Amino acid sequence: MNDSAQFQHRGLIGDSGVPPEAEAAAKAVRRETGFPVGWLVAPSAVWLLLFLVIPLVSIIVFSFWSAEIGKLDTSVTLKNYANFFHNEGFFDSQADRFLTMGVFLKTLWNTFRYTLEVMALCLLVGYPIAYFLAMRIQTFKWQMALFLLCMVPFWTSYLIRAVAWIPMLGRRGLLNKFLVNTGIVDKPVDFLLYSEFGYTMALVQLYVVLSVGPIFFSLAKIDKTIIEAARDMGAKTYQIFWEIILPLSLPGVAIGMVFIFVMIMGEFATAVVVYGGKTSTVGTVILNYYAVADYPFAAVNAIMLMLAMMIGVVIILRLVNIRKEL
Amino acid sequence: MAEKTKELVKRKDQTGVSRREFMGTTAKAVAAGSMAASFPFIAKAADPLRTIGLGVSIINEIQGKAAEDLGYGVTGQALGYGAYFGKALNQNDQYDVCEGYFNDFDVFLPAKIFHPLDTHRITEWDKVSNLSKTGKLTPDSKEGDGDAPFRLLWCDADGNLIDGPSRYITALPVFHNADSLGYDRDALGRDVTSWAEMLAPDVAGAVGLTNTPQVGVIDVALAAEAAGIMTFGDKGDMTRAEIDQLMNFLIEKKKEGHFRAFWETFGQSVNLMVSGEVMIESMWSPAVTASRAEGINCIYATLDEGYRGWHSGITISAKVSGAALDRAYEYLNWWLEGWAGAFQGRMGYYHPIPENVKKYLSAAEWDYWYMGKPAAEALNDPWGNPLVEPGEVRDGGSYEDRFSNIAAWNSLMKENDYLVKRWTEFLSA
Numbered sequence: 174m175n176d177s178a179q180f181q182h183r184g185l186i187g188d189s190g191v192p193p194e195a196e197a198a199a200k201a202v203r204r205e206t207g208f209p210v211g212w213l214v215a216p217s218a219v220w221l222l223l224f225l226v227i228p229l230v231s232i233i234v235f236s237f238w239s240a241e242i243g244k245l246d247t248s249v250t251l252k253n254y255a256n257f258f259h260n261e262g263f264f265d266s267q268a269d270r271f272l273t274m275g276v277f278l279k280t281l282w283n284t285f286r287y288t289l290e291v292m293a294l295c296l297l298v299g300y301p302i303a304y305f306l307a308m309r310i311q312t313f314k315w316q317m318a319l320f321l322l323c324m325v326p327f328w329t330s331y332l333i334r335a336v337a338w339i340p341m342l343g344r345r346g347l348l349n350k351f352l353v354n355t356g357i358v359d360k361p362v363d364f365l366l367y368s369e370f371g372y373t374m375a376l377v378q379l380y381v382v383l384s385v386g387p388i389f390f391s392l393a394k395i396d397k398t399i400i401e402a403a404r405d406m407g408a409k410t411y412q413i414f415w416e417i418i419l420p421l422s423l424p425g426v427a428i429g430m431v432f433i434f435v436m437i438m439g440e441f442a443t444a445v446v447v448y449g450g451k452t453s454t455v456g457t458v459i460l461n462y463y464a465v466a467d468y469p470f471a472a473v474n475a476i477m478l479m480l481a482m483m484i485g486v487v488i489i490l491r492l493v494n495i496r497k498e499l
Numbered sequence: 500m501a502e503k504t505k506e507l508v509k510r511k512d513q514t515g516v517s518r519r520e521f522m523g524t525t526a527k528a529v530a531a532g533s534m535a536a537s538f539p540f541i542a543k544a545a546d547p548l549r550t551i552g553l554g555v556s557i558i559n560e561i562q563g564k565a566a567e568d569l570g571y572g573v574t575g576q577a578l579g580y581g582a583y584f585g586k587a588l589n590q591n592d593q594y595d596v597c598e599g600y601f602n603d604f605d606v607f608l609p610a611k612i613f614h615p616l617d618t619h620r621i622t623e624w625d626k627v628s629n630l631s632k633t634g635k636l637t638p639d640s641k642e643g644d645g646d647a648p649f650r651l652l653w654c655d656a657d658g659n660l661i662d663g664p665s666r667y668i669t670a671l672p673v674f675h676n677a678d679s680l681g682y683d684r685d686a687l688g689r690d691v692t693s694w695a696e697m698l699a700p701d702v703a704g705a706v707g708l709t710n711t712p713q714v715g716v717i718d719v720a721l722a723a724e725a726a727g728i729m730t731f732g733d734k735g736d737m738t739r740a741e742i743d744q745l746m747n748f749l750i751e752k753k754k755e756g757h758f759r760a761f762w763e764t765f766g767q768s769v770n771l772m773v774s775g776e777v778m779i780e781s782m783w784s785p786a787v788t789a790s791r792a793e794g795i796n797c798i799y800a801t802l803d804e805g806y807r808g809w810h811s812g813i814t815i816s817a818k819v820s821g822a823a824l825d826r827a828y829e830y831l832n833w834w835l836e837g838w839a840g841a842f843q844g845r846m847g848y849y850h851p852i853p854e855n856v857k858k859y860l861s862a863a864e865w866d867y868w869y870m871g872k873p874a875a876e877a878l879n880d881p882w883g884n885p886l887v888e889p890g891e892v893r894d895g896g897s898y899e900d901r902f903s904n905i906a907a908w909n910s911l912m913k914e915n916d917y918l919v920k921r922w923t924e925f926l927s928a
Contacts, residue, residue: 244610261739261917276924283927336770345775363704367760367776446767449760450710451753453927461712461919464581465911466588466606 236472245468253473277458281477284454285485287369288437291376295433296426298377299384303425306385307392308418320389323382331379335446338375342366367449375447380436384429391425392418427493434485438478547572548826552598553583555848556674556811560881561839568838569829580711588612591816595827599670601812602646602713602909608660608669613814615658615667620828623835627851630902631672631810632664640903641805645717645735645910648672648810670812671831674840674848677806677901679894680718681782683772684796691800694718695725697779703757707771707780710761712922713915717807717907718781720745725804735910739917746921750928761926772797784847787894788886799894805906806895844868845881849898871897 236253239246257277262269274282302323310316326334341347342365349361365371395418403413441456450457455478462471550562550573557577566573576594578586584606587597591612599607607613618624630636631648642649652672653665660669682691687702697706697718709715720734729744731737737745752758759777762768765786771777772790782790782799790797813834815827833839840850841859847868850856857865866872871893878887895901912918 256920260920276920276927280923280927339770339774339776343774343776363756363759445710445761445763450763450926451758451761453923457926458923460581461923464584464711465713465915465919466585467916468585470916 232472232475235468236476238469240467240469253470256470257473257477277455277474277477280453280458281455281474281481283452284438284440284456284478285481287373287376287440287454288434288485290373291380291437292430292433294373294377295381295384296430299381299429300388300426302381303385303388303392303422304418306389307395316389316393320385323385326378327382332442332446334379335375335443338371338378338447339366342371342374366447367451369448369452372443372448372452375443376437376440379443380433383432383436384426387425387428387432388422389425391422391428395421423493424495427489427495430489431486434489435482438482438485546823547574548596548823548830549574549576549594550596550598550830551576551578551583551586551594552811553577553580556598556839556843558842558881561842564838564842565830565833568833569826571826573830592818594816595819595823596830597814597816598673599812599814600909601648601651601670601672601810602911604651604669604812605646605911605913607814608651608654608658611658612817613658613669614817614819614824615654615656615669616671616815616831618666618668621671621835622832623852623855626855627672627835628853630675631851636902637899641905643735643805643808643905644731644733644907647735647808647905647908648675648812651812670814671834672851673811673813673834674843674850675808675810675902676784676848677808677895677905678781678783679802679806680779680800681768681772681787681790681797682779682800683775683777684798686775686778691779691798692803693725694721694802694804695727696800697722698726698728698752698757702778703755704759705776705778706758707768707777708758708761709768709781710763710926712919713911714807714909715761715781716742716745716918716922717909719749721804721807721906723748734907736912737914737918739914742914742918742921746925749925753925753928769793788847792886801895802906805904806901807907807909808902808905809909842881845879845886847893849902853898867891867893869898871895871900 235245237249237251239248239250239252256275258275260273260275263273263275306316306319310319339346343349344361344363344366346366348365349358352358353361399417400413403417408416439456441454441460444450444452444454444457455474459471459474459478462468462474547566548569548571550557552575554577557575559575562573562575583599584603586593587599587603588607588610591597597613621627628636630640631652634640634642634647634649651660652668652670653661653663654667654669655661655665656667658667658669680691680694680697682696684690686705696702697708708718716737717734720731720737723729723745724731724734728748729741731741760767760771762771762780765783768780768782768786769789771780772782772786773793773795782797784799787797787799813831815824815831819827835852835855837850837852837855837858840852840856841864844850844856844860845864845868849869853869856869860868863875864878867874867878867887873890873892874887876889877885880886
């Protein structure tokens, strides 16, 4: 009796304390039918090996080489890494860049800072939308219809959505026309476009759906009877939110944040189009070095970006134990 | 042909080759058969000539016309700058001809990826202008700082650079242009005749610059020198101290909000001008034309200090030999013949043998594009779309006026790594 109750939990990911016998039995069944797991996994394993593992290993190998004029010097060196972390004159107490943060490290930090800003804004904007869809809209049909509506911007290409900000935020853009016509400002303001403000706005608009989606799904999964029960027991609205809804929706928040984090850390096109190239992200640095065939230094930047991403993802997943919460 | 194929299939079937194998063989046999029928003399040369380059020269119409004239296939691959640079350098077995640029040769030549070209096989070599041979289009022309073609042209039979005329050359100099500043005459309210205008106080917040470090740095160096802020030994090959001084100055300017945006693509530079975001910016000649088409009174400045020049150099991969090498030379000779120069001429680019181009241009086109005279009639772009209205004059005057006044050429400096590093700092300041 207890067995079958436990067994029903197996549909969800996570440790549900299935008794060893049941698990062994399940395995035995699988083996008996001769389920060709190995063969089914093989194509994706080959794919990953060819297009992920080998390129990744070669990026790492490249990062220890150096680009000399006209050719790659394949002797192992750490100078690309040194160049990433410190500026010329770092150790020279007379130089004006004595002990200042390396240009590329600073670029990585900037990239990280923009990403955090955008993540925070996406959460602030995305959560209420998801909450509204999941909790306030009663019928499934309308929930889906409105969710699809959120996806509409994704029907056009990424670059077009980025470029579309120019007639919106530019000096002769709609927003400036509105501000001038209503007398809020005397002449068009500059800070809307080709600025950190415009850049952040554009990124939030481009990526907010990535947070709405997962949060919406984890909110929709919450059993409404739990909320009713809480209300019956006299819980206040904010208590219900803080103690029931928010904790249960955290996996969706974490997944959404991981999506946004990974996308924006690698971002470079919006920086060029909407920030007017007035900043460097790790992506633009990689492009600049790729353009002059300095693959080793581009590789170092790629590796540092990957490391930063991995650390970020691990931190997000540590804050929310997705396996447990799901 | 069908009969032949059937026969072949039958015979192969009897010999018991695998299906895949005989499919491939059949296809090749059929192809060879049809080629041999129509062009018996090149039956062996079934593979097309493969050429790579940027969108300036890899244009369907150009390679299509070459194939038509030469009688064999010519496939062109238009790449972005980074992809072109990497492919030219690292994969010279993947192309026969590379339509490259002299400013990349500091990297390309030591790598020995190209054939040294034998001028005895370039039929019209004597007619090629002195711009690329001596650096002086006219006797009193400026040579210009940096990677001028004549500094990277002459080589020995092994491809090592040498001074002065020789039988061998590193590349065939073909299309070229002189870049300048584009400005919105109505917004600015005055004529621009100096690079220094880019740093003028009244354009603050309305200045655009290309974000390509190697090109952008020359524009700002010309501006800083013209404004009397600093001087350079050689703007095409700056020292670290010069790069530092220039970048420190630019970083201050950027922090003051002097620069509105840095553009990556041609389209962006047009957008910046048309949307009124900038009044003055580094621009390519066709971008000025495109801005004018949008109703902006955009002018390509005639600058006292001179222009920033660039020059293509078409090369043959060192991996090419035999009949393919002959065809590659034929293709190079075809470029000089003039048709391609006229096609590019209608976009504003120039050719090293102007009289060959003249054959293919109408008198009005020639006068407008090369002589700097007002258009006698409405002129079209290479695809037949209206481009120039009667009476319009090309900015910057005649071909000779422009190319006798090149201040600096696009260059790859010895301190390129340091430049890119400081440029990154400038962009993120």
